[in-house]
Amino acid sequence: MNSVLYDAPGPRTRLITIIASIVAVPVLAYAAYRWIYVPLDQHHQFDGKIWAPIVNPGNQYFPMVWDRWQTGWLNTLKAAGLSIVASLIVGSLLALLRRQLLELRIFRMSPLKRLGLNSTRSATRTWVEVWRGTPVVTTLFFVFMVLPVWGIDFDDRLWFLVIGLTLYNSVVIGEILRSGMDGLPAGQREAAFAVGLRPWQTSWLVLYPQALRVMLPSLISQVVVILKDTSLGGLIISYEEALGVSKQMVEAFHSYNIDIGIPMYFSVGVMYIVVNYALSKLAQYLQKRLSKSGYKAVEPPVTALVSQAEASAA
Amino acid sequence: MEVFSDKLDVFWNGFLGTVQMCLLAAVGALILGALVAVLRISPIPPLRAVGTAYVTVFRNVPLTVVMFFAAFALPLLGSDASFLKIPGLRDVIKPLGTDLPYFRFATIALTLYTTAFVCEALRSGIGAVPLGQAEAARSLGLSFTQNLRHVVLPQAWKLAIVPLGSVIIAMVKNSALAAAFGVIVTLMGVVDELVSQQYYDAVPVFLGVAVGFLILTIPLGLLLDMVERSQKKVATR
Numbered sequence: 001m002n003s004v005l006y007d008a009p010g011p012r013t014r015l016i017t018i019i020a021s022i023v024a025v026p027v028l029a030y031a032a033y034r035w036i037y038v039p040l041d042q043h044h045q046f047d048g049k050i051w052a053p054i055v056n057p058g059n060q061y062f063p064m065v066w067d068r069w070q071t072g073w074l075n076t077l078k079a080a081g082l083s084i085v086a087s088l089i090v091g092s093l094l095a096l097l098r099r100q101l102l103e104l105r106i107f108r109m110s111p112l113k114r115l116g117l118n119s120t121r122s123a124t125r126t127w128v129e130v131w132r133g134t135p136v137v138t139t140l141f142f143v144f145m146v147l148p149v150w151g152i153d154f155d156d157r158l159w160f161l162v163i164g165l166t167l168y169n170s171v172v173i174g175e176i177l178r179s180g181m182d183g184l185p186a187g188q189r190e191a192a193f194a195v196g197l198r199p200w201q202t203s204w205l206v207l208y209p210q211a212l213r214v215m216l217p218s219l220i221s222q223v224v225v226i227l228k229d230t231s232l233g234g235l236i237i238s239y240e241e242a243l244g245v246s247k248q249m250v251e252a253f254h255s256y257n258i259d260i261g262i263p264m265y266f267s268v269g270v271m272y273i274v275v276n277y278a279l280s281k282l283a284q285y286l287q288k289r290l291s292k293s294g295y296k297a298v299e300p301p302v303t304a305l306v307s308q309a310e311a312s313a314a
Numbered sequence: 315m316e317v318f319s320d321k322l323d324v325f326w327n328g329f330l331g332t333v334q335m336c337l338l339a340a341v342g343a344l345i346l347g348a349l350v351a352v353l354r355i356s357p358i359p360p361l362r363a364v365g366t367a368y369v370t371v372f373r374n375v376p377l378t379v380v381m382f383f384a385a386f387a388l389p390l391l392g393s394d395a396s397f398l399k400i401p402g403l404r405d406v407i408k409p410l411g412t413d414l415p416y417f418r419f420a421t422i423a424l425t426l427y428t429t430a431f432v433c434e435a436l437r438s439g440i441g442a443v444p445l446g447q448a449e450a451a452r453s454l455g456l457s458f459t460q461n462l463r464h465v466v467l468p469q470a471w472k473l474a475i476v477p478l479g480s481v482i483i484a485m486v487k488n489s490a491l492a493a494a495f496g497v498i499v500t501l502m503g504v505v506d507e508l509v510s511q512q513y514y515d516a517v518p519v520f521l522g523v524a525v526g527f528l529i530l531t532i533p534l535g536l537l538l539d540m541v542e543r544s545q546k547k548v549a550t551r
Contacts, residue, residue: 004448005466006357006458013357021360036391043390133531134524135490137502142524145509145516224374231376235494243378261386269379276374 040262050260053253054267065249072234072245073271079158079241080227083165087226088219090166091173095211096203098124098178103199131171136229137236140164144237161233161241169226176218180211213290220283224276231272242268317514318522324504329526331499334407335421336486336530342425343485344478347432354437357458365433372430377423377488381495384423385416394418409499417499420492424485431481439474440466472545479538486530501526 009017040046053061101121109117131139143164147153154160184207192202212219234244246268253260318325353365372380388394394415404410409417443466451465493502501523508514 004445004452005355005461009357017358017360024360039391040387045390129532129535130524130528133487133528133535135487135502135527137487137490137494138505138520138523138527141502141505142516142520146520149516228374228376231378232491235378235491243376261382262390265379265382265386269375269383272376272379273371273374277370280374 045262051263054263068245072242076230076241079161079230082162083226084223086166087169087173090170094174095177099203100200128171131167136168139167140236157237157239160237161239176215177211180215181207317518325522328501328504332501335489338421339424340482343428343432346429350433351436369430372427377427380427381423384419385495416496420495420497428485435477435481436474438477439470442473443469476538476542483531483534
């Protein structure tokens, strides 16, 4: 689309661009110096004392800081991995269940059975709407505070985080897969019925595998969301993941009168960018491989776009 | 359950705070997002690079980190974000005018974060306009700006409504995080006040807070479903 909107820049435009850049760079550099560097420097944010624990291997705190980060990132990956697997399984089951309830409508049945079917349908619908409409922060806090009261308690806070993230993300992934199945050409389902497959066989054997492929981009961006959302665990339920340990270290250094906040959060932010960027590059590579293997992607339905945009929770 | 009769005003204030923050951040993110989207499709390579860098950074960093930065770095830069104390607006949206800067900081963080997603939603809308439209406009001799203004954008914004709506819904949910950064007067702040400080039973409080969010998110979602369905109908006709 981009390249259609304008011509490749000619010599004159290129010259103007270069001159404008040459003018703009010093101006921006001065602005950054004046309004960012100077105030930060006045607050001693560039002192070696607060950066050394992170960048100088000779510093006495250096091994401790990186050791804590290692623990933190391992915990992040553990929580993210468990939540991703659990959300995919539960989400798939949810999507298949909702399809099954939809398909059963076509059969004739007694009024009582029909009532049961309809109430199950609205129950699953409500389940989806409630967990999808509530912020993960709220869900996580709820799980952490209320489950122990109800007698469900864990020694490891990891499980609260996994349950909280799974409640939200399984519902989102379920909806992604369901809209993927609904968006397939109607002939797929009809053909499956015509060869005598039962409704659940149609969903599981014919529609589900195709939906998985069509919705791969949305599923991957949801995976990135899960990874980012584990950072809520450190903030809300004091689980020791990457951001959580950084927060602990900032507080610990504070008691030595070293304000390490900016270097710490800056570094952990960079790490998040690297990890998530690598993850999305991997996703693009996977997609390319899928399209190379002769598989022609069905145009994803509009809902795919929506769930990709939805994939922006903290 | 007596918490509802006793503390209804707390819930109401929290709800109001969340609505106010979301309105401000939505307006801010839509404006900034449109600017970044223009940068990302502009013919000038350095501007494109700036737009791409912005989106890459803010898409891949958790909102928590952005909020930390707003809360820690802005005071160090000597700002308590008082430029948001806009006369007139601060009389309608009270938390903007207070001495404590946390509401303003959280609003700024939420705006900057959402901007990246608004930009992507707009770009997806532009990408969804059939290629022939822009090609036809070019062949008629329209310039880049004319092409965008008269041909591409009028079609793109319709296609972008649904993804934009989902971004806004996600933003409403993300605003819950502000409570962890000292913004008391939001829905999640209600939990802190009533459960952690006044020891009310957690379950009904959470129920109230969840209902508060669902009041905001579900109607928006249904509205988007309606828009989407009507667009599909137009498309198949």
